[in-house]
Amino acid sequence: MSERTLHDPPGPPAVGESRAQVLDILRATRDAVGVREIAERTGLHSNTARFHLDTLVKEGFAERTTEGSGRPGRPRVVYRSVASSAEPTGPRSYQLLARMLTGLITEALSQPAQAAVGAGEAWGRYLVDTPSPARRIDAEEAVRRLTQVLTDVGFAPGPVEHRPDPVVPLRHCPFREVAEEHRDTVCSLHLGLMRGALKEVRAPLGVDRLDPFVEPSLCLAHLAPADEHRAADRAA
Template sequence: MSEQTLHDPTDPPTVGESRAHVLDVLRATPEAVGVREIAEQTGLHSNTARFHLDTLVKDGLAERSTEGRGRPGRPRTVYRAAASSSQVPAGRRSYQLLAQMLTGLVTEALPQPGQAAVNAGEAWGRYLADTPSPTQRIDTEEAIRRLTQVLADVGFAPGAVQDQPDPVIPLRHCPFREIAEEHRDVVCSLHLGLMRGALKEVRAPLGVDRLEPFVEPSLCLAHLTPAEQHRADRTA
């Protein structure tokens, strides 16, 4: 087994645009702040802001604590930027190895690992999507915008939508590429479910028909279709 498989790269963690914005807000705020404040200052959905904050904590770029009990109500979880990288415990990280082990476990232990991954992905897609108000009607353009925002927030690099004749979203970066190459059924199914869940949460007039992985070494294609056709195809 290669050294790269056993340990994650030792380079500083890559911070995407939305996560970098969250980190900038933390660094500019002298006191620890909660998820709601970060969401308000960045314009992100609260669940997306929490996702980025917890990832920054995992990467050693932020610190998480529970607010003191001097205030009424349930104590809040609050965040602040890490004072310096020297406060991050030394030692290698092995999340890539952990991901390999867990996806292997899913593949071995579940009778239908691909469908289980789709279901889990849908739950996370609903969680990360920016839910519209009950009276707001989401058209195709807005639905695609919200979906690409979710994809960008979790580390994909969605490109401009192609029409041929149904919309196709090119994904030019897979944040789990190394794991997906070995466990495509689980990881790509998870991503398919993520997109389906996000579109369902925003009550989109379209769904994700299929995900075409690795049509090029760094390119996957998400094929969208009108929601009525998508439901009919899945129940046929």
């Protein structure tokens, strides 16, 4: 997007594979459905399903209501798709908004990259499929859960490679236009997202660093044993 472009490119908003699956289920279901039903039918973690549902509401593809108060207990929040004729039209300027907000954060905070890592960690903990307290997660399972989060967000992660240390290749940046202008802040947010996800599942490894745009469409997330990662955090 050029410096003077105010609107996002025309066409439907980019919808990740998981979010598209959620939308398909809403459109194919006559009655409104809750988060649990969506999670069961898609295999997504309930927090991830709720994130996609709420995003579809914000984008105008779905609506959120509560079931009638005649049922005992707390009213259940349910979702249904919005008819295509009621979908909002007109240009979108989310890239411009993202640039403006990222610029504001960069200028307003004394350590924006550090703040971005912290915010990313909170979202990573929220979006990952958290194991039960009694379950011990090995490195392979931890990477699988991390990869699922990255796939849901739109990073198109590949299998772990050794270069020579283990890395997760990220072959698509869903925030590329903003990241190119505010690399320190946006890439720190992505680093925190991955670190938070691995910490939440009590993984035996962490993300040591993120090398952005080593190729035009490739970033590398370097993995390290969790003990080394914690030591690096203490030294920072």
